[in-house]
Amino acid sequence: GSEGYKGYGLSVIVEILSGILTGLGFGHDPRGFHNDGCFMAVFNVSAFRPIEEFKQQVTDLAGYLKASKMAAGFEEILYPxxxxxxxxxxxxxxxxxxxxxxxxxxxxxxxxxxxxxxxxL
Structure with missing residues (x-):
């Protein structure tokens, strides 16, 4: 469906931040030192919103994911x-x-x- 572009955009951003930004290449033909780039981001959540509200919404999101319709052949929905x-x-x-x-x-x-x-021992 039309929602596919979001995943594509996210994967491109991850490739840029963990591969190109680190100088370790991208895609199937990395030209850097090796194909093992990593990008980490740290956020001060309280600079955006109250931390307890954030935690509650993350908990709500996990519940929403768990309540999704399960695909055939699976026993459980897991979040990352x-x-x-x-x-x-x-x-x-x-x-x-x-x-x-x-x-x-x-x-x-x-x-x-x-x-x-x-x-x-």
Missing amino acids: GEIEHRNTQKRLQDGIFVEDSTWGKLVDLSVEYDVSELLE
């Missing part, structure tokens, strides 16, 4: 960052799995650099 938040909470609770072979290498390195007492 939701999976990562869940994974963070799970890892804080359960820890981070490390394969035995990797753990063995870390133990060997800790002995080599005389820091094995720092490991929780």
Whole structure:
């Protein structure tokens, strides 16, 4: 539909800010150092509006997204960052799995650099 131009415009702006602005190229043929540009923006929300109003509207937006009609074949509607938040909470609770072979290498390195007492064995 006609709403497609918004996504296109947003993707072009992201490409400009994270690729061209950083000197790392753009698209399928980056001409910079490597294809790994990054752009971060920090906003003082309270300079625009009261922070509590902003937070409430973000919460309302998340609810609106969750209430959208779900596409066939999906079990849940997720908003950006939701999976990562869940994974963070799970890892804080359960820890981070490390394969035995990797753990063995870390133990060997800790002995080599005389820091094995720092490991929780």
